[in-house]
Amino acid sequence: RKSCLVGIPNMTDRSPKKKNWQPRAIGYGKLLHPKKKYYSAFVTRPDSAPWIAREDYFDKIESLWDGQRVTLLSCLERSLTPSLMTSAMKIDVVVCARRDAYAVIDDLEKKLADAGNTRIIMCAGATATCLAHRMAENFHAVDMGHIGMYWRRTDL
Numbered sequence: 001r002k003s004c005l006v007g008i009p010n011m012t013d014r015s016p017k018k019k020n021w022q023p024r025a026i027g028y029g030k031l032l033h034p035k036k037k038y039y040s041a042f043v044t045r046p047d048s049a050p051w052i053a054r055e056d057y058f059d060k061i062e063s064l065w066d067g068q069r070v071t072l073l074s075c076l077e078r079s080l081t082p083s084l085m086t087s088a089m090k091i092d093v094v095v096c097a098r099r100d101a102y103a104v105i106d107d108l109e110k111k112l113a114d115a116g117n118t119r120i121i122m123c124a125g126a127t128a129t130c131l132a133h134r135m136a137e138n139f140h141a142v143d144m145g146h147i148g149m150y151w152r153r154t155d156l
Helices: 018-031 055-062 103-113 125-135
Strands: 070-075 090-095 119-123 139-144
Touching: 055 103, 090 103, 103 125, 119 125, 125 139
Parallel strands: 070 090, 070 119, 119 139
Antiparallel strands: none
């Protein structure tokens, strides 16, 4: 989808986890389209991109929900939670399983759409990644990955 930005692991030498990610790059590298622009998947992973562990960076992330009515898809465990999103005007929560949520992806997509918000924040593993793509045409759906685990941590 043209309206969906795709992030992949950034293999920069600056990442302390480059050695962990590099073997996987060989497998997915052949799947990438040579004319498509890709972004860093580490936007929510200061453990892999420590240069983002700054207050101003977290402020920019928070601007996604600050003063907004949003829907949050989360397992509410080791994830972004409403208690971390206190600047949101209103948060409608759709809870999913921490693992294997893809089995009910159609149901989750319907619940997210039915919540009536145009902005959807998701922390639901690979299911969130798939939902972000599926919902990109009609919603501002953002897969926030592991941001909840690292929220406002600048000590990495």
